[in-house]
Amino acid sequence: MNYEINGNTIKIYGANGFCADKTFDCGQCFRFEKSEDGAWEGIAFSHLISVKEDGDTITLSLLDGAPADERLISYLALDRDYESFDRDILSCTQGDETMKRAIETGKGIRIMRQEPFETLISFIVSQNNNIPRIKKIIARLCAAFGEEIHDRRGELVGYSFPTAKALLSAGGERIRECGTGFRDKYIYDAARAVECGEIDLYALREKSTEEAIAALMKIKGVGPKVAACVALFSLDCPDAFPIDVWVKRVMGKYYKEDFDYHSFGDYAGLAQQYLFYYERFLGGEG
């Protein structure tokens, strides 16, 4: 992989099979949509970002005109060697035909390195909810409490994800008006814990997976599944293994009752994502 930066654009050559469709559509992020010209557009780091795939070349552009930097490469995990991760999973699961098929099907998925606070709030919203509605609620939270983002012509193109401070000063009542239902108090408590320094999300990137998950679960409304999602999708914990209804389904279908996900190895979270994609989008028939 190498790259070149030119103003608000960064081109990455030799991205080793990165697949934008799978990466943005596999349920790990809720703010990217495919535009008419085939590029994926979404907001991260308070910038409107476009991700265009052209063979083995990936073009990342900041459509709001901000200068591009390496942070975007890290955001999409384009600097990681996924072939070696896949080999590691396969060596841990020798002869596992289901995992082989899941990897083959999900090839090109990258576990993103999203912003921890956005990931935390997003997966609190996700509990007992479905993906289309999760996206709607998050979009409303951003429009209500985020900052406006404009393209180079000055047109409003979206909103940044709200800060903890913004959610805190909004209050539970106005959070609820975004359609969060009973999760309003959880979102508020998470914002409070972050804003008052009770939890330092970025510091958790330096901790072990177990420590990070334990710290996250101190927040009201954050259980094992949400904590594992935050750890996996934003805190550099590739062994975090979120267990949701889809994974339960695929595990119940292909694995024994007493199966321990730790046997998937150091990249169990990537294995989980392959299984999720395999079951959810292809019903395990791919």
Place this chain on the structure above:
DNA sequence: TGCCAGGAAGCCG
């Protein structure tokens, strides 16, 4: 209509 959605808290035995 009832059921489910990338769950977790509260309560009960």
Place this chain on the structure above:
DNA sequence: CGGCTTCATGGC
């Protein structure tokens, strides 16, 4: 600890 109920909301 393990199991059950409840929690808003919308789409089907």
